[in-house]
Amino acid sequence: MTERPTCPFGDFRSVDRALDVLDRLAGPVATALKSWDTPQAARSVLYVDSNPEKADTSEFSAAYDVPMEVSANCVVVAAKRGGQTTLAACLALATTRVDVNSTVRKHLGARKASFAPMDTAVAETGMEYGGITPVGLPADWPLLIDAAVAATPFVLIGSGRRRGKLILPGPALAQLPGAEILEDLAV
Numbered sequence: 001m002t003e004r005p006t007c008p009f010g011d012f013r014s015v016d017r018a019l020d021v022l023d024r025l026a027g028p029v030a031t032a033l034k035s036w037d038t039p040q041a042a043r044s045v046l047y048v049d050s051n052p053e054k055a056d057t058s059e060f061s062a063a064y065d066v067p068m069e070v071s072a073n074c075v076v077v078a079a080k081r082g083g084q085t086t087l088a089a090c091l092a093l094a095t096t097r098v099d100v101n102s103t104v105r106k107h108l109g110a111r112k113a114s115f116a117p118m119d120t121a122v123a124e125t126g127m128e129y130g131g132i133t134p135v136g137l138p139a140d141w142p143l144l145i146d147a148a149v150a151a152t153p154f155v156l157i158g159s160g161r162r163r164g165k166l167i168l169p170g171p172a173l174a175q176l177p178g179a180e181i182l183e184d185l186a187v
Contacts, residue, residue: 012064017045029133058094068093070152071094087120088142092185100115135166143177144182145173149170
């Protein structure tokens, strides 16, 4: 019998290895975990079940006793230049906000950058709004990760659905396809 994993923080009734519960994840997330070219990183990902009504970060943090300092939010950004739009994902700790208008815009070489419309983010990621995660994003997207997230021992992120979250080592996020670590992504 396989020993159940323990959670590094929070108060959850159910904790599983994400690879053991792929059916609970959004399709792109499950596919990415199965095909991650760093199997050790994929095995380190935990899945915690949660109430989808409490998916928003501050409410989730209070309901499950998760410090905001270990929660990270993934936002989809639309960067525009010369009639071209580039979609990218940005990951920052919940205690900060992504610097879209300066750091993201300059890094992507865009004239203008803004949060992508919700319907665009959902359609392009194949994930639910409120559960978008850096695991399983389209392969050609830049994934900009604030250095503080990558330096956090364990980070809570979305699972691709509003129900459930993933917990994984911050350094593992740097091994995701398209990942770039930026010092000043978040303020």
